[in-house]
Amino acid sequence: MSLLHIKDLRLGFKTLAGQVDVLHGIDLDIAAGEKIALVGESGSGKSVTARIVLGLLQETRTARINGTVQFDGQDINSMSARDRATLRGTEMSIIFQDPTSSLNPMFTIGNQFTEVLRRRDPKLSKADSHVRATTLLDEVAIPDPARVLRAYPFQLSGGMNQRVMIAMALANKPKLLLADEPGTALDVSVQAQTLTLMRDMVVQNGTSVLFISHNLGVVREFADRIYVIYRGNIVEDGPTDALFANPQHAYTRALMSAVPRITGVGIPEVPEVSDDFLAPRISHGDAL
Amino acid sequence: MSGFLRLLLNRLGISLIVLVGVSMLIFAIARIIPGDPARIALGPNANAEQIAKLRAEMHLDASLPVQYGHFVVDVLRGDLGTSLYTNRPVTQDIAQFLPATLELVFLAGFIMVAVGLPLGILAAHYRGRWQDHLVRVIALLTVSAPAFVWAVILMLLFAFYLPLFPIAGRISDIYDIERTTGFLTIDTLLAGNWTAFGSAVHHLILPAIALSLSGIGQAARLTRANMVETYDKPYIEMAQAYGFFPSRIARSYAFKPSLIPSLTIIGLDFAAMLGNAFLVEAVFAWPGLSRYGVAVILRKDLNAIMGTVLIIAITFLIVNIIVDLMIAFLNPRIRYSTRGTS
Ligand SMILES: Nc1ncnc2c1ncn2[C@@H]1O[C@H](COP(=O)(O)OP(=O)(O)O)[C@@H](O)[C@H]1O
Ligand SMILES: [Mg+2]
Numbered sequence: 256m257s258l259l260h261i262k263d264l265r266l267g268f269k270t271l272a273g274q275v276d277v278l279h280g281i282d283l284d285i286a287a288g289e290k291i292a293l294v295g296e297s298g299s300g301k302s303v304t305a306r307i308v309l310g311l312l313q314e315t316r317t318a319r320i321n322g323t324v325q326f327d328g329q330d331i332n333s334m335s336a337r338d339r340a341t342l343r344g345t346e347m348s349i350i351f352q353d354p355t356s357s358l359n360p361m362f363t364i365g366n367q368f369t370e371v372l373r374r375r376d377p378k379l380s381k382a383d384s385h386v387r388a389t390t391l392l393d394e395v396a397i398p399d400p401a402r403v404l405r406a407y408p409f410q411l412s413g414g415m416n417q418r419v420m421i422a423m424a425l426a427n428k429p430k431l432l433l434a435d436e437p438g439t440a441l442d443v444s445v446q447a448q449t450l451t452l453m454r455d456m457v458v459q460n461g462t463s464v465l466f467i468s469h470n471l472g473v474v475r476e477f478a479d480r481i482y483v484i485y486r487g488n489i490v491e492d493g494p495t496d497a498l499f500a501n502p503q504h505a506y507t508r509a510l511m512s513a514v515p516r517i518t519g520v521g522i523p524e525v526p527e528v529s530d531d532f533l534a535p536r537i538s539h540g541d542a543l
Numbered sequence: 544m545s546g547f548l549r550l551l552l553n554r555l556g557i558s559l560i561v562l563v564g565v566s567m568l569i570f571a572i573a574r575i576i577p578g579d580p581a582r583i584a585l586g587p588n589a590n591a592e593q594i595a596k597l598r599a600e601m602h603l604d605a606s607l608p609v610q611y612g613h614f615v616v617d618v619l620r621g622d623l624g625t626s627l628y629t630n631r632p633v634t635q636d637i638a639q640f641l642p643a644t645l646e647l648v649f650l651a652g653f654i655m656v657a658v659g660l661p662l663g664i665l666a667a668h669y670r671g672r673w674q675d676h677l678v679r680v681i682a683l684l685t686v687s688a689p690a691f692v693w694a695v696i697l698m699l700l701f702a703f704y705l706p707l708f709p710i711a712g713r714i715s716d717i718y719d720i721e722r723t724t725g726f727l728t729i730d731t732l733l734a735g736n737w738t739a740f741g742s743a744v745h746h747l748i749l750p751a752i753a754l755s756l757s758g759i760g761q762a763a764r765l766t767r768a769n770m771v772e773t774y775d776k777p778y779i780e781m782a783q784a785y786g787f788f789p790s791r792i793a794r795s796y797a798f799k800p801s802l803i804p805s806l807t808i809i810g811l812d813f814a815a816m817l818g819n820a821f822l823v824e825a826v827f828a829w830p831g832l833s834r835y836g837v838a839v840i841l842r843k844d845l846n847a848i849m850g851t852v853l854i855i856a857i858t859f860l861i862v863n864i865i866v867d868l869m870i871a872f873l874n875p876r877i878r879y880s881t882r883g884t885s
Contacts, residue, residue, distance in 0.1 A: 309784055343786030351777055351784075359778040360876065361799050374786055407875045 256328070258430055258463045259285040259308065264322035266303055266312070266487075274319065277303055278487045281322070285431070290457065290464040292478035292495075294471050294510065300487040301467040305433045307331070308465065309349060310339030327430060344374035348424040349433040350453075353440035354416035358408035364388075364419055365404035368426070375427040391422040395452060413438075414445040421453050425460060432457060435467045450477060471510050475499060483507045485532055493539025501539075505531030546878050550871050551864070558860040565856040566618070566849075570611050573845050579603075580845045584627035601845075614849070623853070624846030628839050633850035636835060641854060642725030643713055644820055644831035650751040652813045655758035660805070662759070663766025667801075668793055670771050678763055685760035691822030694753035698826060701749060708749045711828035715742045750827045754819055758812040765808050769801035776800075803874050810866030814859045 266278035278300050285291045293301050306312040307324060310331050324331040327346065331339060351357045359367060368388035373379050379387075385404065392400035395418040408416055417438050424432055437453065438446040454477055457464050468474050474481060475495060482492040483506065491504040502508045509532070581597040582589065598604055602613045617624060623633035666678035688696070702710040713727055714720070718739040720730050728747070731740035773779065774797055782792045821833040828834075832851060839847035871877045 311780075311783055340786045340788075343784060345786065349781075349784045351781060353777060356777040357781040359782070359796060361795070361874075363875075370787065371785060409876060 257284040258287045258289075258327060259283070259465070260323065260325040261304075261308075262323040262325075264304070264307065264324060265320070266300070266307065267319040269317045269319060276487065281484070281487075281489055283482055283489065283492075285463045285465060287430070288461045288463055290454070290466065290477060290479045292466045292468060292474035292481045293484055294468050294474055294481060295484035296469055296510075299484045301469075301484060302435055304484075305349065305435050305465065305467060308431075308433060309343055309347060310334070310336075311343075313339065344371060345427050346429055347431040347433065348427070348429045349435060350420050350424050350437045352436045352438070353413075354420040354438070355408055355411075355413055355440075357420060358416055360407060360409055362407070363404065364406055364408065364411070368404065368423060371423050371426050387426070388422075391426050392419070395419075395422045395456065397422075413441045414449060417441060417445070417449040418452065421449065421456060425456055425462065428460060428462075430463060432462050432464045433467070434464060436469065437466075453477075471507075483510065489536055490532070490534070491537045491539075493537075497539040503537040503539075505529055505534060547868070547871060550877070551868065554864045554867050558864060561860060562853075562856060566615065566853060567611065569849050569852040569856075570614055571607075573848050574607065574610070578843050580627065580843055583843050618853070623850035626839065626844055626847040626850075628842045628844040628847060633846050636847065637832065637850055637854050638725065639722075640830065640832040640835040643727075643829060644817070644824070644833055645858070646726050646728060647747065647750055647754060647824070647829060647831060648813070648816045648820055650747055651754035651758070651816050652809075654751060654755040655762055655812065656809060658755075659759040659762025659809075660766050660802075662763035663805070664770060664793070664798060666763065666767040667770035667774065667797070670767075670774075675767075678767065682760035682763045685756040686764075688757075689822075690754050690757060690816075690819040691826055693756050694750065694823045694826040697749050697753050709746050713743065713746050713830060714739065715746075718742060750823050750829055753826075754816050754823050757819075758809070758816065761812055762805060762809055766801060766805045769804050770797050773797045773801045799873065803870055806866055806870050806873075810862055813866075814862050817855055817858060 261281055261283040264278055264281040264283075265276070267274040267276045281300075281304060283291070283293070283304075293304065295301055303312060307320060308326065308331065312318050313320060313332065314336060320332060322332070326342065329338075331342075358364070362370075365385060365388060368391070369379070369381060369384040372384045372387055388404055389400045392403055397403055397415065397418050403411065403415065403419065408419075411419070420437075434453070438449050441449070450473070456462075464477075466474055466477055471481070471483075478495050480492065480494050481498050483490050483498075483504065485506045491498065491502070491507045498507070499511070502511055509529070579594070579598075581594050581601060581603060585593055585597060602610050605613070621634065623637070625631065626633050626636050629636055662678045662681065666675045669675050685693075698710060702708045709715070714731075718731070718736065720727065720734055720736065720739055723730050723733055727743040728740060731737075731743050779792060779796055782796050787796070817833075820831065821837060823829070824831045824833040825837065832854070835847070836851040836855075838844075839851065
């Protein structure tokens with residue numbers, strides 16, 4: 256059974272001009288320990304999918320969500336807000352685009368670690384949390400963890416903050432890690448380094464990952480399987496190798512020719528918008 | 544040296560420069576007001592000889608820079624000269640009238656913060672809903688009239704038509720309280736006289752509210768705006784994504800950073816109250832420094848004018864330093880203005 260099972264997920268936003276549909280029936284599965292990538296251009300519905308999985312978008316009054324989102328056998332959509340909050344930061348966690356602005360400028364890294372660790376272990380003492388955080392920072396190859404724990408995010412480099420984010424995201428040994436365009440704000444070589452680190456860490460922990468990116472090149476090294484999303488529809492999915500070896504859907508091909516490698520910032524220029532992009536979903540199956 | 548101490552010294556230095564500037568300015572202005580202060584002081588019956596003698600005593604015949612030099616030396620010795628109006632040392636007048644004004648302004652400042660900030664937090668928390676709109680209306684109402692207009696309105700409503708509060712003065716005449724600090728709320732407590740304390744507070748309430756109203760509106764609107772902006776920051780989404788309690792997010796993740804820009808404005812508002820107090824004191828016959836200031840200006844009482852303005856400027860600067868230190872205390876970016884690790 257898969258850890259995350261999404262079936263026919265639909266999302267619309269209520270606006271003054273009526274309902275705007277954003278997701279048109281997404282199917283997506285992640286097995287335990289599996290690394291999945293969700294790739295598509297900006298505005299295609301990747302972040303909203305992640306926010307539904309986290310149970311955050313359910314609190315937005317204008318959002319209309321339908322379909323099944325099962326996490327570890329429980330239906331996220333039909334849970335109480337309180338139960339959803341219980342899962343966040345413990346069973347699932349997320350890494351955002353820009354590590355430096357995701358960390359709170361008012362608190363030291365050490366304090367923020369304590370807050371995160373207390374999600375799992377509410378009575379954890381400051382001293383114990385410090386010990387745990389030191390070990391965790393050590394695991395992400397941060398030299399002199401004690402100094403970093405005393406520092407504020409704005410005193411650290413982007414790459415260092417990204418390592419801190421990775422350590423925090425995995426601190427409570429979540430079953431699922433969401434990564435929404437992680438490190439896109441960092442420069443290319445730092446981004447590549449931290450992605451390698453993130454892959455090593457999740458493989459070591461057996462964490463399932465939903466990796467969100469607008470860039471097929473970025474996810475090639477990382478993901479076991481890829482879902483390509485276009486305007487709120489999954490247009491193609493399959494094992495990474497199969498998909499790269501034999502991209503079938505017109506939109507996937509366009510994405511591939513647009514950006515063959517890691518880029519720092521910016522959205523890949525998809526050469527043209529074509530009616531072929533709206534062609535039905537192509538699935539490569541699970542194995543090569 | 545700690546960043547805190549360095550900041551304090553830096554602000555003190557800046558304040559000193561400002562103070563020198565202010566002293567020159569008020570000195571110049573006091574000399575520009577038309578009319579001969581010596582003649583005014585001595586009255587219409589004085590003869591030319593008496594006037595010449597007083598002019599010499601007041602150094603009025605010397606050049607302006609020399610006059611200013613005398614003024615500075617005297618001030619540094621703690622001598623602000625004699626008020627021509629009360630015939631007492633200006634320092635003594637100020638010691639008598641300043642506490643009344645500070646008592647009023649402190650309470651007004653407290654009301655502004657204690658009411659304005661929670662209103663702003665409430666509006667931000669319920670942004671776009673009826674609570675938000677209600678706060679907006681209240682804020683607009685309070686800033687729509689200046690303090691002295693509110694003073695008149697409140698006095699008519701709650702002291703005249705509905706006699707809930709006393710109409711004027713600091714305390715009921717029946718109490719004879721020894722003036723130790725000059726702050727009646729403190730002196731009555733020192734005397735252990737609870738009913739007198741109650742009377743002093745009772746007298747304070749209406750003028751303090753009148754003085755605080757526009758500040759309440761400003762503080763509420765500003766806090767709301769800052770907090771709404773903070774709620775859009777990625778670290779708030781991150782806190783939500785990690786399942787932190789909404790109340791905790793509101794308190795330490797959204798409010799604390801929003802307080803910093805609010806504090807600057809609240810400090811300015813607080814200082815502005817010193818100025819607004821002039822007219823509020825006039826309305827409520829409040830025997831404070833502001834009323835004294837108006838009286839001495841009308842009488843062209845040079846020493847008293849300069850002393851009053853100087854004291855108000857110093858109070859203003861002290862408030863600003865306190866606000867700056869509070870901001871530095873809250874904001875680690877200022878406390879650690881250098882990049883430590885990388
Ligand atoms: N709270 C919201 N209200 C209305 N529309 C939204 C909201 N959040 C996202 N959208 C819309 O949903 C679409 C998908 O957004 P998103 O998932 O953020 O795209 P991306 O794939 O770039 O992450 C976009 O068109 C966006 O404008
Ligand atoms: Mg996005």
